[in-house]
Amino acid sequence: METVKLLEIVMKWYPDMMPFLKQDELDSMIVLRDGLSILDSADAMDIIQYSICEHQDSAYLQ
Numbered sequence: 179m180e181t182v183k184l185l186e187i188v189m190k191w192y193p194d195m196m197p198f199l200k201q202d203e204l205d206s207m208i209v210l211r212d213g214l215s216i217l218d219s220a221d222a223m224d225i226i227q228y229s230i231c232e233h234q235d236s237a238y239l240q
Contacts, residue, residue, distance in 0.1 A: 180213040184229050190214070191222040199226075203233045 185204040188195055196204075206229050210217060 180210045182208055182210060182214055184208055184226065186214065187217070187222050187225055191219045192226065195226065199230070200233065203229050206233070 183204065184199075184206040187208060188199065188204065208225055208229070
């Protein structure tokens with residue numbers, strides 16, 4: 179297991195997304211069962227999308 183910030187995942191696979199993510203999203207701690215070295219780009223995108231959903235303000239979703 180390895181714990182990394184979402185920032186590390188974004189910087190490795192999708193650095194062009196940096197301007198579109200909030201700092202609290204980038205600071206999210208992500209636990210990777212098999213570590214960062216085995217993570218692929220599709221899994222990285224799934225993690226980024228999930229993190230964005232988790233940080234959405236529920237007031238905007240009503």
